[in-house]
Amino acid sequence: MFTIGDFASLGRVSVRMLRHYDSIGLLRPAAVDPHTGYRFYRADQLRRLNRVIALKELGLTLAQVQAIIDDAVDVAELRGMLRLRRAQLEAQVAADTARLAGIEARLRMIETEGRMTSQDVVLKEIPPVRVAELTGVAPSYQTRDIGPVIQPLYPQLFQRLAAADVAPSGPGLAYYQPADGDGEAVVVHAGVTVDADPARAADFAIVDLPAVPAAATIVHQGSMDEVEASMQVLAGWIEENGWRAAGHAREVYLEYCQDEPEKGVTELQIPVVRA
8 A cells, every 4th residue: 555645646636635535535545554643545546536636627526526426427427527628628718728738637547547557567676877957846746736847947957967068878857755844845856867977066966866676667658747547557566566665756758759748758667665
């Protein structure tokens, strides 16, 4: 099972949101430690979470969402509801575009449930890597919060690398860490592999990421707006094979297509240890 923090990261929602869903009975944790009160979730609960988010984005109240989900709305009905809402959103102001993209991504992920397989998950050792990076802070793990923070960091990073005469030696990568304090904020690390001496860093950082003895990995094809589906496959594989998440997940951009994100190829890496 996964801690509430790991489950929030995998589902791209906030911990606060999961606590609220627990309090109203919409999404209960699979287990609660009687001594610490810590919540734990199963990988298969991501399916219910996906439906909750999709229906909530339709503008339904949480009470309505619970009633619909408990009546087991099928994929075809849910697709029809989402498409109707899509037509309404397209007529609204440009600020709603991000929300529409989120609905589309959740819909595609729900439609692929049952057809995706964990056969493509590879357990492997990740060697240490030196990266040049810039960081930013996002309000939460939600895709619509991460995207606006991480996207401008890469152009800035490459401009600064060029000015410092530091050439990338490998692919770009990203990883995320909880910000200090008890809030939902996330530190976003946008980096690229380099061979440079850390002393050459000026207005960027050069850091050494340690080796990972064991990581569950999968190659995600397409836009990162739709990464939740691949994360769900990884979560299921980790739980089914007796592992648990044990560190910060990484995204390695094997093929990065800024103008055509649907052509992107990204390896997702989650450090694991035996449960």
